[in-house]
Amino acid sequence: MYTSRRNFAPIDELRPEEIRFHTGTDRQNKTTISMTYGASCTDVAFLTPAAVTNWPRVTGDGNFGTMWGPQDITKAKFSLDLTDTPINGVKNECFVQLQLKLEAIDDKLLDFVHQNQLSILGRKNLSREELRVLQIRSVRPKYDKHSGTLVGHSMQMSAPKYVFDGMGSKTPRSINICDNKGVVIQGADVAPGDVVAATAFANQVYVIGDKFGIHWSFEEISVVCQRMHLEVKTEVPVFGSVNYDFAKDYVFASAGVKRQFSD
Secondary structure, X not given: XXXXXXXXXXXXXXXXXXXXXXXXXXXXXOEEEEEEEOOOOEXXXXXXXXXXXXXXXXXXXXXXXXXOOOOOHHHOEEEEEEEOOOEOXXXXXXXXXXXXXXXXXXXXXXXHHHHOHHHHHOOOOOOHHHHHHHEEOOEEEEXXXXXXXXXXXXXXXXXXXXXXXXXXXXXXXXXXXEOOOOOEOOOOOOOOOOEEEEEEEXXXXXXXXXXXXXXXXXXXXXXXXXXXXXXXXXXXXXXXXXXOOOOOOOOOOOOOOOOOOOO
């Protein structure tokens, strides 16, 4: 049995107030940010609640070969998004809880960067609100590309397909996909519209130019419910609110009978 070095407790057990941020320096003497959890300074890790995924790429070569993926396969990534899409027509309150936890963590990071903005971003005298504009938040809004209206929220996660093997090279790996009880299913995949949960963790706090945020990654996935098993809409009452004299019940054509058309 494989045992992770991270403690993936349910999201409701995660306490953002116990997360700490620290500054350090890399080999180029550039300021870096790390984050730890609790008195034992462990990784920030948790089990996400079940949510609908729209753009999963968790098998094969991940995002390699896609229009937004890398040209070098050793840089390929597995990706998973969790959204607040309603499940069986009901608002996903568990995603709301996830969003509140992540927003609390983002706010702690924002406060830390505000207090250390000169060493981290090379900026000074920026207000907290000005820095928030530069922050990439963990849960991002989704907008309709035509109307620009808010249509939902999503959390994006990624994990490298190739990892260092400790001998100077990289080796490919796969993501374990489990059923709703945690049993690994060999050869399984995750399809858009499935309801999934994941073992998520904070991979790093990144600073790119004057932008900063938390990169969330994942280890394994549970397919809680495939999209084919979700409820489908059986009635649209608004159509029944209007009456037509010529209305007739829908009838399927008999097998082998073709509709005749006249000139």
